[in-house]
Amino acid sequence: MPEVRLVGPNGEQVGIVPIVKALELAREADLDLVEVAPTARPPVAKLMDYGKFKYESAMKAREARRNQAHTVIKEIKLRPKIDPHDYETKKGHVVRFLKGGDKVKVTIMFRGREQSRPELGFRLLQRLADDVADLGFVESRPKQDGRNMIMVIGPHKKKAEARAERNAARARARAEG
Known part of the structure; x- marks a missing residue:
């Protein structure tokens, strides 16, 4: 039996x-x-x-989905011959995205004869990665993709940590002013 x-x-x-x-x-x-x-x-x-077991497991799954971090990839496009001020502006955007806990896809677009000088794009991406090294890390190395060169930078902080930090800063600002 x-x-x-x-x-x-x-x-x-x-x-x-x-x-x-x-x-x-x-x-x-x-x-x-x-x-x-x-x-x-x-x-x-x-x-x-x-029935109760199924309901509770469904509620747990729903709660887990709600607490799941949604990975957002923001994209910044550059040209190899970028003006220093424009570079600083674009770098500011990358910094803002990384502070927000988002990944950043940096694309360098080559036109015409620029395609024969991919090292210019590589150097620019390395410079950007070095400038934001305290906020993020290079998740995928620069690679040529047709007319573009692409690199992905991931944040050191998770999205939830960045949100909590931002809310704490707002609360401090409200308390002071």
Whole structure:
């Protein structure tokens, strides 16, 4: 006669019992007999309210999805022959994105004869990576992709940490002024 290791409704170990007896106990307690570990020897079954179990597991999954960090990739486009002031402006955007906890995809667009000098784009990307090294790290090295050269910079801080820090700074500002 097949047997199962039975776990009670409060998590207590009932022991190894025949399936018929386990079903009988479930009927008496007005609960369901649910197999929780089918590969175990003997299989493990638990007495529980299956509807309530499904509802609670759905709520846990929903809560986990809500707390999940949504990775956003922001993109900045540059040209190899960029003016110093324009470079500083674009660097400011990258800094803002990294402080916000977002990844940044930096694209350098080559036109015409610039394509024969990819080292200009590589040097520019290295310079940008060095300038923002305290806020982020190079997640994917610069690589040529047709007319573009692409590099991804990831933030050191997670999005949730950045948001908490920003909210704390706002609260301090409100308290002072």
